[in-house]
Amino acid sequence: MxxxxxxxxxxxxxxxxxxxxxxxxxxxxxxxxxxxxxxxxxxxxxxxxxxxxxxxxxxxxxxxRSRSPEEILEIYEVRIALEATAASAAATRHSDFDLIRIHKAQSAMDAVSQDPSAMAAANRAVHEAIWTASHNGTVVDLLTRLNNHLTRYPATTLEIPGRWAEALAEHHELVQAIEARDADRAGALARTHMTKARDLRLQLYREA
Structure with missing residues (x-):
């Protein structure tokens, strides 16, 4: 059984x-x-x-559970705020080991070819490394739950032409801000990054 x-x-x-x-x-x-x-x-x-x-x-x-553009907006409204909080906290609280883990995840993402599932997994790994570096268990738990909601929308925004290169560049800027312990910039960059992801997610939903 x-x-x-x-x-x-x-x-x-x-x-x-x-x-x-x-x-x-x-x-x-x-x-x-x-x-x-x-x-x-x-x-x-x-x-x-x-x-x-x-x-x-x-x-x-x-x-x-059904899918809707309203749900996408609800999920991202919360996720944008939490990603910005996690990035700001990571900039303030990260340890040397946290930075090693973030850089390792980003290097792995840099090396990924144009395989949608691998792209999505590598992208998630970078975000999870940043969440962990925030040293805020509540934020990590909530972001994990929100990500579960998004699994019902299987298409990845990273497949949209030009988005992969753009996302890589945004990640590198974010990692640099975290490494420099610039909490304000890290939070702002994370907010911009996730806002673009929201807009592209809505675009995918409309096209589907």
Whole structure:
């Protein structure tokens, strides 16, 4: 019988990759048969996915959370503020080890070829290194949760022509500000960087 962690990861993966469309009903019995398990781990996995923001309660039980431009705006309204807070805090509080981790993540991002999934993963690693350098567990937790919400919008803004090079340049400026312990500049750069990401995310949604 599949364990809870396995059921959670499989169901989460199929929601993110679009196997279950936005708005699709998630029936416990059908899912239990699909994954070869009882309804108990399915129920617990759905509860965790609801906390992640990937599913919601509807009229007929749990369903895949729908997508909307309003939600994108809501997510980024909070994320922009938190990314700026994390960058400012990282500039003030970073250790030598934090800088090593940030530079390593950025170097790995610099080396990525035009593979969308690798680009997105490398970009996230840089942001996560900066979050960690903020030494603010609450900010890290909230940003992680917000990122979970965005996994329901699988297309990456980094695929838009010209955005990859632009994002790399913005990252380098941000890392320099953090290294220089310039909290105001780091916060402002992070805010600008994420505002552009929001606008491009909305563009992708409209085009889809």
């Amino acid at each position: 599949a364990a809870l962690s396995e059921v959670y990861e499989r169901l989460r993966g199929e929601i993110v990759d679009g196997t279950f469309d936005a708005g699709a009903n998630l029936v416990e019995l059908a899912l239990a048969e699909r994954y070869g398990t009882s309804r108990t781990p399915i129920r617990e996995a759905l509860r965790r996915l609801q906390q992640d923001g990937l599913v919601e309660r509807g009229d007929r039980g749990m369903r895949v």
